[in-house]
Amino acid sequence: MTRTTNEQPIGRADTGTPGPSGALVPVLAFAGIVVAVMQTLLVPVIKDLPQLLSTEPSNATWVLTSTLLSGAVATPIMGRLGDLYGKRRMLIASLSVMVVGALISAFTSALLPMIVGRTLQGFAMGAIPLGIGLMRDMLPREKLGSAMALMSSSIGVGGGLALPAAALVAQHTNWHALFYGAAGLGVLSIALTLLVVPESKVRAEGTFDGLGALGLSVGLVLFLLPITKGSDWGWTSATTLGMFAGSAAVLLLWGVYELRSKAPLVDLRTTARPAVLFTNLASIMVGVSFYVVSLVLPQLLQLPKETGYGLGQSMVVAGLLVAPLGLTMMVTAPVYARLSAKYGPKTTLILGMLIIAIGYGAGLGLMSAAWQSLVIAVVLGAGIGLAYSSLPALIIGAVPASETGAANGLNTLMRSIGTSVSSAVIGMVLANTANNVGGVAIPTMHGFRVSFLIATAAVAVGLLLALFLPKQRPAAHTQLRASSEEDANLERAEEALRSFRGRVLDAGGTPVARAKVTLIDRRGRQAGATLSADDGRYALAVPSQGAYVLAARADGHAPLASSATHTGDDSPVDLDLSLPGETVTA
Numbered sequence: 001m002t003r004t005t006n007e008q009p010i011g012r013a014d015t016g017t018p019g020p021s022g023a024l025v026p027v028l029a030f031a032g033i034v035v036a037v038m039q040t041l042l043v044p045v046i047k048d049l050p051q052l053l054s055t056e057p058s059n060a061t062w063v064l065t066s067t068l069l070s071g072a073v074a075t076p077i078m079g080r081l082g083d084l085y086g087k088r089r090m091l092i093a094s095l096s097v098m099v100v101g102a103l104i105s106a107f108t109s110a111l112l113p114m115i116v117g118r119t120l121q122g123f124a125m126g127a128i129p130l131g132i133g134l135m136r137d138m139l140p141r142e143k144l145g146s147a148m149a150l151m152s153s154s155i156g157v158g159g160g161l162a163l164p165a166a167a168l169v170a171q172h173t174n175w176h177a178l179f180y181g182a183a184g185l186g187v188l189s190i191a192l193t194l195l196v197v198p199e200s201k202v203r204a205e206g207t208f209d210g211l212g213a214l215g216l217s218v219g220l221v222l223f224l225l226p227i228t229k230g231s232d233w234g235w236t237s238a239t240t241l242g243m244f245a246g247s248a249a250v251l252l253l254w255g256v257y258e259l260r261s262k263a264p265l266v267d268l269r270t271t272a273r274p275a276v277l278f279t280n281l282a283s284i285m286v287g288v289s290f291y292v293v294s295l296v297l298p299q300l301l302q303l304p305k306e307t308g309y310g311l312g313q314s315m316v317v318a319g320l321l322v323a324p325l326g327l328t329m330m331v332t333a334p335v336y337a338r339l340s341a342k343y344g345p346k347t348t349l350i351l352g353m354l355i356i357a358i359g360y361g362a363g364l365g366l367m368s369a370a371w372q373s374l375v376i377a378v379v380l381g382a383g384i385g386l387a388y389s390s391l392p393a394l395i396i397g398a399v400p401a402s403e404t405g406a407a408n409g410l411n412t413l414m415r416s417i418g419t420s421v422s423s424a425v426i427g428m429v430l431a432n433t434a435n436n437v438g439g440v441a442i443p444t445m446h447g448f449r450v451s452f453l454i455a456t457a458a459v460a461v462g463l464l465l466a467l468f469l470p471k472q473r474p475a476a477h478t479q480l481r482a483s484s485e486e487d488a489n490l491e492r493a494e495e496a497l498r499s500f501r502g503r504v505l506d507a508g509g510t511p512v513a514r515a516k517v518t519l520i521d522r523r524g525r526q527a528g529a530t531l532s533a534d535d536g537r538y539a540l541a542v543p544s545q546g547a548y549v550l551a552a553r554a555d556g557h558a559p560l561a562s563s564a565t566h567t568g569d570d571s572p573v574d575l576d577l578s579l580p581g582e583t584v585t586a
Contacts, residue, residue: 028197039067075125095186125416132408279411339351
C-alpha cells in the first residue's frame, strides 16, 4: 500500500468538527493575503525610509529585515502550536499580533518603535500554514486541492496586490496610512475568522518544545541576518562569517536535540522522507525565482527613459503593471486543482517551474516596453502559482494529520529562506553592476539580465530536485472509486500507512455495515471516527504512536470497546471488531 497525495485526516463529520460554511476558503485565503501584504507594504517608500525615520540608510533597512526574520521564525512555531492547541486559535493570535504591530508603526516615526512594530507584523506569517492545516482538517477531498492552492498562493497574491495599493496610498497620503490600513485589514480578517471558521478537533499529542523553538529561532536569525545584511557588512567580514558559523553550530545542536526529544518542534525523521525533503528543497528554489521579478520589474519600470533602457513609469503605474503577477497566481488555483487531480502535484510542480523558466527566458528579450513587463508578470504568475499550489499538497501527502501545521510551517519557512537569499544575491548583483551618476547608483540593463539568468538557474535546480520526488497517484483516481462519504473516508484512512484497519463483524462473523467506529486516545479524547463500509471494512488514521481504544457501535448490537497499541511506524495494524450478539434498542 503506498501513500498518495490524497491522504488527509478523517473528514469533518468524523472528528466532531462542525461542517464549514462555503465562506471558509475565501476567509482563510483573505487572512493569508492580509499577512502577505506586510512583506511588501513599505516597498514603495523604501528609498525614503532614511529621511522618514531620521536615520542612516543602513539602519532603515532593519524596518524590512525585522519583518522577514520574525516571519521566518514564526511559521514553524505557530504551525506546531496550532497542531497542539488549535489552528483557529493560533490563527487569530497571529492576526492579533499583526494588528498590534501595525498600530505601533502607525503612531511613530522613530526607528526603534518602528522596528518593534514591523517585527510584530512579520509574526503573522504563521497564518498561512495554519490556514492550510484548517483546510485539510475540514474540507472534503474534492474541494481541498483548489483551496490549498489558493491559500499557498496567497503569499504571492498579497505581495503583488500590495504594491500598487501601497504606492497609491504613499503617493497621495501620509505614509502612516499604510499601517492604519493594514491594522484595519487585520481586524476585518479576525472578525471574519471568528464568524466563519470553526476550530479543528485534530490535535497532536505531547507538549510544546520550548527549547527546540528557542534553538530554531536562534539558528534562523544567525543564518538569515547575515544574508540580509551581508552587502552592508561585507560578505567576508568577521561578523558575517561568524554568524554563518554560529548558525551552523546552533542548528546542528538543535537537530541532535530534536531527534532525541519525545515531542519535537519539528519531526526531523518525517522531514527526512524523500517526499518532504525534496519538496522543501524545491521550495527554496521557487522562493528565489519568485522574488527576482518583484525586485527587477518595479525598478526597470520606474527608471527614467533618459537612461536609454528605463521605461519612465510612475510608482503607481509600475505597481499596476506588476500586480497581474499576484492576480494570475490567484486565478491559477482552480486550474491547478484540475491538473493535480489528473496528473498529481509532482507533475504540476514540474509544469509550474517549466513555465517560470520560459517566463524568465523570454524576459531576457522583453524589457523594452511597459506592455512587455505585463506579459512577463502574467507568465511568471501562472508558473509560480502552479508551483506554489503544488507544495502543500506534496507535504500533506507525506505527513500525518497531526503534523500538518508544523510541516507546512517548515515548508513556508523554506520559501522565506529562498526569498531572503534572492533578495541578498540580486541586491548584490544590481549594486555591483550599477552605474554611479552624480553619487547615485543606477541599476543597469546588464544587472537586470543577470538577475533573470540567476532566477532561471534557480528554477533549473528546482526542476532537478522535483524529479527526485516519489511518484504519487493523482487525486482523481481515488475520487472516482468513492461512491459515498463513508467509502471516501475509508479510502482516505487506508491510504495512511499509520492506521488501524479491519472489519466490523457480528457474533456470527457476518460483516456489519455503517457501524460507527471511534478512535479514543489515552487522554480520553476522540482522535478520529468513521463508518464501516458495506462489507464491514473500516480504517482509521493514527495521529501518533501509543495506546488507543476503538469503540464500535451499530443498531441492533451492544457497543464494543477494544484496546490497541500502535508503535508509530509506517505500517497499518489489522484489528477486526466483533460486536456482542445481544441486541439493544436502537
